Amino acid sequence: MATRSAEEYKTGLNDGRALFFKGNRVEDVTRHPDLGVGMEHASLDFALAEDAAYQDLMTVKIPETGETISRYFVSPTNTGDLLKRREMIETSTRLGGGVVLLIKEIGTDALFALSLVAKRIDEQYGTDYLKRVEAYHQHCQQEDLSMAVAQTDVKGDRSLAPSEQTHPDYYVRVVEERADGIVVRGAKAHTTCAPYVDEIIVLPTRNLTEQDKNYAVAFAVPANAPGLKMIVSPFGASSSSDFHNPVSSHHRMIESLTIFDDVFVPRERVFMSGEWDFAGGLATTFVQFHRFTAISYKPPLCDLLTGAAALIAEHNGISRASHVREKLMHLINYAETVRALSKAAAVDCVQIDEVAIPNSILTNVAKFYFASNYHQMVSYVQDIAGGLVVTGPSEEDVTNPETRDYIEKYLGGAAGVPTLERLKLVNLIRDLTASDFGGYNELLAIHAEGSLEAQKITIYREYDLERCKSLAKQAAGIGDNA
Ligand SMILES: Cc1cc2nc3c(=O)[nH]c(=O)nc-3n(C[C@H](O)[C@H](O)[C@H](O)COP(=O)(O)OP(=O)(O)OC[C@H]3O[C@@H](n4cnc5c(N)ncnc54)[C@H](O)[C@@H]3O)c2cc1C
Missing domain, CATH: 1.20.140.10 (Butyryl-CoA Dehydrogenase, subunit A, domain 3)
Structure with a gap:
């Protein structure tokens, strides 16, 4: 599989993920009247990739394999690639009522950054992060996965470093190292599209010192990972009336407070752990x-x-x-x-x-x-x-x-x-x-x-x-x- 249909994307979201909305647990995001608006909007990404009028813009054929993939996964190597990427983003946003889709844009932004920085970390510490990032990139590309990026920590007192806060969990951190991976705790704020994507990519949000080593962590987990909980924001939704809200009744993004309640991350999905000097x-x-x-x-x-x-x-x-x-x-x-x-x-x-x-x-x-x-x-x-x-x-x-x-x-x-x-x-x-x-x-x-x-x-x-x-x-x- 290298491209999915909108239906395949939506069906894949009914995976037992822990979502909470206005005081209730959401059993199935695909059938939820409010969250469904965000999901339907985002699904345009897949619909455009299948639409003859936009296929050339939204997808590319890999010459070696003949496989068609979403253009978002192409690492830009020159101005032409960047111009195509911006055209794809501008076009899909225009078709989405002026609201960006953001289920591949932000995730691939993170993948590009991770590959550049992983190489530097590997050179300095002899780690094998680049190999892991490349394998993960390939996995997302091959399965045509949607991704959110949780970078912004909840941060507590903004004037204090992570380890100086009144409790240690205002920034996501590693709480346990295991032979086969790490356990993380903390929460990220404002994670756009997180309730209706396949994968959550986590990045550090700031410069860190050695004292804050445990907060230097980057990884990816599926949205239904055990211990991952999302409290979904109701704001930004005006009404479902097409007359009153011609754009937002069909097109909008939805954010969550994304909580990592001791989430296990397998080693191959850890892209930084402890390399504080590379967090910034x-x-x-x-x-x-x-x-x-x-x-x-x-x-x-x-x-x-x-x-x-x-x-x-x-x-x-x-x-x-x-x-x-x-x-x-x-x-x-x-x-x-x-x-x-x-x-x-x-x-x-x-x-x-x-x-x-x-x-x-x-x-x-x-x-x-x-x-x-x-x-x-x-x-x-x-x-x-x-x-x-x-x-x-x-x-x-x-x-x-x-x-x-x-x-x-x-x-x-x-x-x-x-x-x-x-x-x-x-x-x-x-x-x-x-x-x-x-x-x-x-x-x-x-x-x-x-x-x-x-x-x-x-x-x-x-x-x-x-x-x-x-x-x-x-x-x-x-x-x-x-
Ligand atoms: C609609 C929306 C979607 C978003 N989507 C995502 C997403 O998908 N993923 C993600 O990771 N993030 C996302 N963000 C987060 C966004 O990047 C942050 O809102 C932004 O970085 C500001 O952080 P904050 O909200 O914590 O505000 P704060 O950092 O609290 O900023 C408020 C004010 O405090 C100031 N301030 C903060 N710290 C200091 C300091 N140490 N010294 C002096 N002044 C300071 C700021 O300059 C600003 O003026 C989203 C935000 C919004 C509003």
């Missing part, structure tokens, strides 16, 4: 790939916001107003800057061990620009759309014969625009910007793939300031260049 490097190498994924999936949402704003301006008869044009220009500028920077990050990649790593400065600049301007862009859309976004009538009143005609008469807009279409557009804008899902999008923009400060630190640390300083010295006629 693994965390940042993963982030290099994952922020590139981020800036590849952001443009469709930007386009959706721009399109909705342009349409509602027409529906309200204000599309010629200069302030509206200016706001639309900002929205276009925003979307195209993120898109262009993501392409530039692929073009200006660096190659290490035959793996192409997206340009770090450009990737972080793009992610920071997107995140720090998102709320402003939402405010432009809301400004153009007007208050009806949060005061409009319900689906029930639109269909009730007693109220329908009033709504039809009084909530019309520019001549020729059917009232119902105008209301649907207003609902789209509420769904994207002012619903539970809209709020989720705002938090996603700021924190997912690392908070704003994380990008600032990377940009400052990695930028070649010396080049600029030397130019300034030359212009000023000081120092060596005088």
Whole structure:
């Protein structure tokens, strides 16, 4: 098996995994009305791989074996591979209502990072991690598995190191070494798609010192591993009404608090255990790939916001107003800057061990620009759309014969625009910007793939300031260049 159908993916999820949602144990995620929305959305990944229109983009044929595999598993070796990967992510997100699918994107980001760092660890410590990572990569590729990445620990007091916390389990750690593997304890927060993937890949989240050796751990387990428990978040779901929430009733991601209650990890699935001096490097190498994924999936949402704003301006008869044009220009500028920077990050990649790593400065600049301007862009859309976004009538009143005609008469807009279409557009804008899902999008923009400060630190640390300083010295006629 090298590619699976959407049905095969979904069937495989009914495996006894320990999920809890709103106070209840979820017996079968595939039949759950709320979690099922996330699963159906994610299953688009498999559907596209089978769709003649997208097969060439979503899959590749391995020349040696003739086998077709998901393109996500291809380690990028050059700019062309990275551009294809970003196109695949942007396209599947656009087809998914502007919501990234994220059941292979993030997992393969982790696999690429693990292979680069495992080699370094092996060179220093004589371990055999690279062999294990490669075998695991092959396994996921061959079985066409979906993966979540649990990197962000719950962290307790952010100013303290893992071993300085009030209890030792605020970061995932090794609690027992066995001949055939390790036992891990702790919890990771915000694990996207974890309730409906096959595998959970765990990575360290920060730099560590020797004192925190036991927290330097990376591994992979199936989502139904004994002791693995997920408390699933209900937030970000607005309603199941297609009318009220045209996007989020079909397309959304779901996160979990992912708890490792003494989970055994067999030796062959352990990719780091105790090599504290590589924990920070693994965390940042993963982030290099994952922020590139981020800036590849952001443009469709930007386009959706721009399109909705342009349409509602027409529906309200204000599309010629200069302030509206200016706001639309900002929205276009925003979307195209993120898109262009993501392409530039692929073009200006660096190659290490035959793996192409997206340009770090450009990737972080793009992610920071997107995140720090998102709320402003939402405010432009809301400004153009007007208050009806949060005061409009319900689906029930639109269909009730007693109220329908009033709504039809009084909530019309520019001549020729059917009232119902105008209301649907207003609902789209509420769904994207002012619903539970809209709020989720705002938090996603700021924190997912690392908070704003994380990008600032990377940009400052990695930028070649010396080049600029030397130019300034030359212009000023000081120092060596005088
Ligand atoms: C929708 C969503 C999906 C996500 N998906 C995933 C996922 O799939 N896998 C995964 O592993 N993670 C995921 N994340 C986690 C994401 O990477 C984190 O939210 C992000 O790194 C911030 O961590 P935090 O939420 O713990 O916030 P905090 O780290 O508590 O950050 C809050 C504030 O505290 C500041 N801060 C934190 N520590 C310090 C310090 N030592 N000194 C000074 N200031 C500090 C931060 O800069 C920020 O301003 C997701 C997050 C969201 C919102």
